Amino acid sequence: MNKGFKIFAKPYIVWLALLAILPMFVMLILAFMYSEGLSFEEAYFTFFQFQMLGEYSILTAFFNSFLYATITTVISLVLGYFVAYNVHKSKFKNKFLILTILILPMWSNLLLRIEALGNLMEPNNIITQWLNINGDLSIKGTMPAVIIGLVLTYMPFMILSVYTALEKIDYSLEEAALDLGLTPMQKFWKVIFPLSLKGVATGSILVFLPSMSGFAIPEFLGSGNILLIGNVIEAAFRNMDYNLGSLLSVILLFVILGALIIVSKVDKEGETLL
Amino acid sequence: MTKTYPRATLKEYGYKDYSVLKKIYKVFSIVAVILIVIGLYLSIIMLAIQSVNSSSSVTSFNSFTLKWYAEMFSVRSLKTAIQNTIVTSIIATILATMLGTLIAVGIYSFEKKKRQAIMLFNNIPLLNADIVTGISLMLVFSMLLPIFPYIFGPTTLIMAHLFFTLPYVILSVIPKLKETDPNLMDAALDLGVRPFKALRKVIVPAITAGIFSGMLLAFTMSIDDFVISYYTTGNGFDNLSIWIYGSMGRKSLTPSVYAFSTILTLVTMLTMVGYQWFQRKGRKVHVKR
Numbered sequence: 001m002n003k004g005f006k007i008f009a010k011p012y013i014v015w016l017a018l019l020a021i022l023p024m025f026v027m028l029i030l031a032f033m034y035s036e037g038l039s040f041e042e043a044y045f046t047f048f049q050f051q052m053l054g055e056y057s058i059l060t061a062f063f064n065s066f067l068y069a070t071i072t073t074v075i076s077l078v079l080g081y082f083v084a085y086n087v088h089k090s091k092f093k094n095k096f097l098i099l100t101i102l103i104l105p106m107w108s109n110l111l112l113r114i115e116a117l118g119n120l121m122e123p124n125n126i127i128t129q130w131l132n133i134n135g136d137l138s139i140k141g142t143m144p145a146v147i148i149g150l151v152l153t154y155m156p157f158m159i160l161s162v163y164t165a166l167e168k169i170d171y172s173l174e175e176a177a178l179d180l181g182l183t184p185m186q187k188f189w190k191v192i193f194p195l196s197l198k199g200v201a202t203g204s205i206l207v208f209l210p211s212m213s214g215f216a217i218p219e220f221l222g223s224g225n226i227l228l229i230g231n232v233i234e235a236a237f238r239n240m241d242y243n244l245g246s247l248l249s250v251i252l253l254f255v256i257l258g259a260l261i262i263v264s265k266v267d268k269e270g271e272t273l274l
Numbered sequence: 275m276t277k278t279y280p281r282a283t284l285k286e287y288g289y290k291d292y293s294v295l296k297k298i299y300k301v302f303s304i305v306a307v308i309l310i311v312i313g314l315y316l317s318i319i320m321l322a323i324q325s326v327n328s329s330s331s332v333t334s335f336n337s338f339t340l341k342w343y344a345e346m347f348s349v350r351s352l353k354t355a356i357q358n359t360i361v362t363s364i365i366a367t368i369l370a371t372m373l374g375t376l377i378a379v380g381i382y383s384f385e386k387k388k389r390q391a392i393m394l395f396n397n398i399p400l401l402n403a404d405i406v407t408g409i410s411l412m413l414v415f416s417m418l419l420p421i422f423p424y425i426f427g428p429t430t431l432i433m434a435h436l437f438f439t440l441p442y443v444i445l446s447v448i449p450k451l452k453e454t455d456p457n458l459m460d461a462a463l464d465l466g467v468r469p470f471k472a473l474r475k476v477i478v479p480a481i482t483a484g485i486f487s488g489m490l491l492a493f494t495m496s497i498d499d500f501v502i503s504y505y506t507t508g509n510g511f512d513n514l515s516i517w518i519y520g521s522m523g524r525k526s527l528t529p530s531v532y533a534f535s536t537i538l539t540l541v542t543m544l545t546m547v548g549y550q551w552f553q554r555k556g557r558k559v560h561v562k563r
Contacts, residue, residue: 002383002459002463002469002472002473003383004383004469005379005380005382005383005469005473006380006383006384007380008376008377008379008380009377009380009381009383009384009392010380012373012377012380012381012440013392013395015437016395016396016398016399018414019399019410019411019414019437020395020398020399020402020410020437021395022414023409023410023411023413023414024410026410026413026414026417027409027410027413030413079310082303082306082307082310083307083310083311086303086304086307087307094550094554096550097546097547097550100546100550101311102311102314104318104539104542104543104546105314105315105317105318106494106498107494107497107498107538107539107542108318108321108498108535108538108539109498109500109514109515109518109535110498110500110515111500111515111518111519111522112317112321112518112531112532112535113317113318113321114317115518115522115527116316116317116318116320116321116324117316117317117320119320119324119332119333120316120317120320122333124333124334125332125333126320126323126324126327126332126333126334126335129333129334129335130335152313152314152316152317155310155314156314183290183292184292205401209401209403210403210404212403213403213404213405213406214403214404214405214501215405215501216500216501216519220522230403230405233405233406233409234405237409237505245409246409249405249406249409249410252403252405252406253402253406256401256402256403256406259401260394260397260398260401263397263401264390264393264394264397
């Protein structure tokens with residue numbers, strides 16, 4: 001490619017520096033200060049926010065975020081891998097169409113989907129009315145409700161990443177494995193699964209990060225009983241406590257930085273991220 | 275005197291008969307995949323049911339009606355929210371597609387080491403938690419407040435959408451750039467075409483598929499975004515997600531919004547299926563020729 005075209009990328013580097021890197025430093029500074037919102041007139045340097053970190057509610061929120069995100073990732077991985085593998089193996093000619101069908105739910109509004117799921121989890125809803133169920137089956141406000149919501153929302157990302165990785169595996173490798181006497185089960189664990197690890201890694205990151213940091217799903221499906229770290233950050237900024245909010249965001253940023261490093265290791269140019 | 279031995283069976287050779295197990299597994303996997311797909315569609319199905327319910331309560335079904343479809347735009351605030359969403363998403367998508375393609379070409383012109391470093395930064399908006407991205411942008415835009423007092427609103431919303439959609443376009447264009455013949459550009463230049471014209475006439479046609487898939491992704495992400503928009507829009511400029519969030523908080527969601535969502539789902543579904551059908555037809559005609 002013509003070296004002269006480099007000029008197109010340079011403004012983008014500035015844009016990323018201004019909108020992605022600069023605010024990280026602003027948050028880092030805010031985390032060490034006491035200020036009224038964003039006005040720095042009476043601001044002073046303090047470690048007060050760090051004492052807040054020891055608060056029971058914040059520790060629980062962090063613990064819950066990791067717990068829920070891990071459970072969601074594991075469930076999505078098992079189910080998503082299963083779906084991706086079966087679509088990959090299926091004899092349908094038009095696999096693109098099947099994938100589209102799997103992703104299509106992502107195109108209607110996330111909040112509406114959550115609300116609809118939440119209605120299904122209420123003690124009285126249209127389905128219980130039709131099926132004439134009188135007992136209380138409601139799970140809204142509990143851990144399974146939030147996890148079901150997270151899995152159903154973010155699993156498509158896993159399916160897509162794993163499927164992309166599976167499609168790249170050379171079919172002759174599978175034939176070779178069978179020729180050399182592996183059973184189908186061994187073939188899967190010794191050949192296919194290791195080769196699809198790239199997709200598993202990116203898929204897990206794409207599921208783990210939003211489930212850890214989102215605030216809408218726990219807010220509506222947890223009916224206020226369940227606090228994740230996203231909810232605490234949202235509440236902090238809503239109450240104009242920019243300092244605590246910034247500190248928590250910076251901590252979250254370190255987790256994301258870890259994910260970024262993993263991605264740059266397994267996939268140098270971000271090819272499986274889509 | 276020859277001794278007759280019984281014939282060795284397949285089992286004695288170490289062959290294990292898995293055919294029954296295989297059949298069971300096959301049925302199981304089909305059922306499981308169908309169940310998972312139904313799970314993914316559960317909320318969409320519920321939305322569709324709620325949109326044809328004559329009662330505006332979501333707990334009981336009265337009778338079938340299409341009145342919410344007819345009244346879709348009668349709620350003023352919903353109508354403006356839908357308009358805002360569509361306008362900002364379209365503007366952001368067009369800008370992201372054009373700029374993203376140019377940026378991708380630019381990034382691709384760098385040597386490999388630098389390119390990977392830029393891609394690492396390019397992944398930040400993609401992997402960053404929505405809430406952190408939203409707050410970061412809000413902080414940057416707030417710092418601009420002394421210079422532009424009225425910046426929060428459509429401008430910041432479009433800029434924010436541009437910020438998180440650009441990486442998607444870039445990520446889908448670069449693999450296509452890698453696939454193009456590196457000699458194409460040189461050939462065009464040798465034939466006396468100016469670099470920019472060569473880019474337009476030679477490179478862009480070669481990477482159209484990547485540009486389109488990037489555009490589709492950008493639009494998808496932009497039209498459904500809630501968290502980032504929530505932090506970067508100004509007072510009184512709501513997009514659909516923010517409007518829904520507000521109404522959900524007040525427990526005053528009108529079924530018209532279910533109707534709008536259902537129509538949107540049906541239209542996208544039909545478009546995708548239709549596109550597939552046309553493509554296959556096109557391919558068949560091509561083969562016949």
